[in-house]
Amino acid sequence: MCAENITPTRMNLLSRRSQVKLASDGLSILRGKREALLKDLIRRARLLRDKQRELQHRGREANAALAMARAVRGTAEVESVTAAGERSLAVSVQIEKLWGLRLGTVEHGSVIRAPQDRGISRVDYSTHVFDAAAAAEAMVEQMLECSPLELQVTTLGEEIRKLGRRINAIEEYLIPRLREEIAFIKSVLEEREREERFRLKRVKKKKSRAKVEEVADVAE
Amino acid sequence: MSIRTTYGIYINARIHARRSELLTKQRYEELLQSSDPAGIVRGLLGNPFYEKDMAEALLHGEGANAVEEAAGRNLDREFELLTRIVRREPLRAEAMMYFLNRWDLAAIKSLLRRGIRGESAGRFGLVTGPSLPWPVMERYAAQTNSLESTVLMLAGQFPSLCGKLPRLLASRNEEQHGAEAVAMLETALDRRYFERCGDFMWTGPRLAPVRAYLRLEVDRINLRSVLADLLYGVRSADGRGAWLKGGLIEVATLDSFAASGSLEQAISMLENTSYRALHQVFSRVQQTGQLGALDRRFEMLFVERLGRMVHQDPFGLALFMNYVWLKWLECANLRVLARGVEAGLPSGRVREELICLT
Numbered sequence: 001m002c003a004e005n006i007t008p009t010r011m012n013l014l015s016r017r018s019q020v021k022l023a024s025d026g027l028s029i030l031r032g033k034r035e036a037l038l039k040d041l042i043r044r045a046r047l048l049r050d051k052q053r054e055l056q057h058r059g060r061e062a063n064a065a066l067a068m069a070r071a072v073r074g075t076a077e078v079e080s081v082t083a084a085g086e087r088s089l090a091v092s093v094q095i096e097k098l099w100g101l102r103l104g105t106v107e108h109g110s111v112i113r114a115p116q117d118r119g120i121s122r123v124d125y126s127t128h129v130f131d132a133a134a135a136a137e138a139m140v141e142q143m144l145e146c147s148p149l150e151l152q153v154t155t156l157g158e159e160i161r162k163l164g165r166r167i168n169a170i171e172e173y174l175i176p177r178l179r180e181e182i183a184f185i186k187s188v189l190e191e192r193e194r195e196e197r198f199r200l201k202r203v204k205k206k207k208s209r210a211k212v213e214e215v216a217d218v219a220e
Numbered sequence: 221m222s223i224r225t226t227y228g229i230y231i232n233a234r235i236h237a238r239r240s241e242l243l244t245k246q247r248y249e250e251l252l253q254s255s256d257p258a259g260i261v262r263g264l265l266g267n268p269f270y271e272k273d274m275a276e277a278l279l280h281g282e283g284a285n286a287v288e289e290a291a292g293r294n295l296d297r298e299f300e301l302l303t304r305i306v307r308r309e310p311l312r313a314e315a316m317m318y319f320l321n322r323w324d325l326a327a328i329k330s331l332l333r334r335g336i337r338g339e340s341a342g343r344f345g346l347v348t349g350p351s352l353p354w355p356v357m358e359r360y361a362a363q364t365n366s367l368e369s370t371v372l373m374l375a376g377q378f379p380s381l382c383g384k385l386p387r388l389l390a391s392r393n394e395e396q397h398g399a400e401a402v403a404m405l406e407t408a409l410d411r412r413y414f415e416r417c418g419d420f421m422w423t424g425p426r427l428a429p430v431r432a433y434l435r436l437e438v439d440r441i442n443l444r445s446v447l448a449d450l451l452y453g454v455r456s457a458d459g460r461g462a463w464l465k466g467g468l469i470e471v472a473t474l475d476s477f478a479a480s481g482s483l484e485q486a487i488s489m490l491e492n493t494s495y496r497a498l499h500q501v502f503s504r505v506q507q508t509g510q511l512g513a514l515d516r517r518f519e520m521l522f523v524e525r526l527g528r529m530v531h532q533d534p535f536g537l538a539l540f541m542n543y544v545w546l547k548w549l550e551c552a553n554l555r556v557l558a559r560g561v562e563a564g565l566p567s568g569r570v571r572e573e574l575i576c577l578t
Binding site: 063064065067068070071072073074075076077079080081082083084085086087114115116118119120121122123124126127128130131134135 | 285288292325326329330333334336337344345346347348398399400402403406407409410411413414441444445448452464509510511512514515516552555556557558559560562563565569573
């Protein structure tokens with residue numbers, strides 16, 4: 001909005017001043033929120049980094065264990081055991097609230113099964129296949145740890161970016177514009193005051209000249 | 221006690237000849253130098269014993285999959301030949317076939333597991349064995365479309381091994397369905413095989429190698445159960461498990477292993493058994509939390525013990541058993557090489573899994 005389109009009244013000046021105060025207060029709150037979210041983001045990102053490192057390690061282990069299981073027992077036997085061990089995994093999603101943000105967390109039991117829960121013989125089984133299954137389950141468990149954290153970090157990052165934009169908008173656009181408007185109103189009001197004073201001076205001068213002329217007329 | 225019939229001597233001569241053709245440690249090392257599975261394919265194409273199988277496998281796939289298929293085809297052909305030879309050997313046929321059934325167990329189990337999926341499974345996860353080559357497996361798979369029908373078919377084909385399975389399946393409780401029912405059937409099948417062997421192996425001095433081998437197998441299973449239970453902490457506190465009988469380690473000893481409550485204590489208790497040489501393997505299991513090393517070490521032990529028996533009695537059953545294990549290990553070694561190279565595992569890790577005893 002262009003400053004020239006504003007009605008330069010005292011009322012508007014007071015309103016703009018209160019708006020500047022409100023925007024400055026909002027700015028400091030937003031900065032505080034961004035600070036807090038940043039701290040949280042860094043904490044979670046560090047945690048995620050460690051967990052991802054562990055995930056990569058477990059992924060490599062699972063890959064090697066699967067390669068060895070396929071090698072020692074044959075792909076067909078691994079597939080066969082996989083078919084017997086199919087299951088669905090129960091997880092519950094909880095919501096954590098942070099500065100009005102809804103962050104999801106996943107709660108789950110132990111993913112790694114004991115040998116007797118794999119749906120195959122408890123007597124004669126291939127330990128390589130079991131090792132591969134356990135390694136894959138350990139990887140899945142780590143993925144369940146990592147995935148909500150990754151989503152939380154993304155959500156927090158998005159929110160911080162949004163906050164940054166808002167802070168920038170207030171700091172770089174709203175407050176300067178309001179200040180500009182205040183300056184404009186102030187200058188117009190001062191101009192008006194000067195004009196008024198000049199007008200009053202001229203009236204006073206006119207009146208005193210009239211009075212002088214009246215006195216001269218009376219004297220004649 | 222050896223049997224020196226003309227046919228027995230002929231079998232021994234053939235097996236000796238085949239054993240001398242197995243891949244050597246040096247050959248494995250050469251194959252291990254390959255930077256990709258294609259190098260192993262080339263190596264096998266240059267080997268007269270694998271040339272044909274490798275060429276046929278290359279029609280269906282490439283790389284590690286082709287190597288695996290070629291090794292499988294070669295093993296199937298070898299099993300077929302051995303089964304044919306064994307059936308003409310009147311005096312030891314039963315023992316030899318029983319020994320070969322060891323590899324049929326995996327094939328039978330794959331049919332049972334397939335029974336959960338029904339017809340949709342196709343060829344998925346079908347494993348072959350000496351009595352169950354591909355054509356037979358495919359026919360059986362086509363004939364069955366549920367767990368019930370699979371069990372009935374198996375009971376008809378393998379009455380001594382699977383005869384009791386239909387009754388067991390019918391008596392299962394309501395909670396045992398799908399994979400749980402299969403687990404119950406597989407456990408019963410294994411018990412039937414090893415426990416029947418337990419009775420069978422004590423009769424007749426001629427079967428000494430079978431007896432000695434099965435004692436090792438039973439010990440392997442029992443020790444694996446102890447380790448798995450301690451590793452996962454699943455057995456009851458008193459440690460009394462359903463151990464297989466007939467092994468070198470007494471049931472009471474196994475109970476005390478299980479009751480010890482920790483791997484460290486179990487390892488220290490192992491010192492008092494004939495398996496004290498496996499101390500390192502147990503320690504490795506403890507360190508890595510993986511049981512794979514135990515199986516490979518026992519497989520090595522089987523071959524070593526059987527090899528020693530061959531020296532004691534060159535015309536006995538041990539030669540046949542030793543050769544079957546060596547051939548199976550050769551097949552596994554080729555797969556280890558191909559899969560290891562494909563997965564980019566360090567050569568040291570691949571070498572650890574190789575069992576080269578020729």
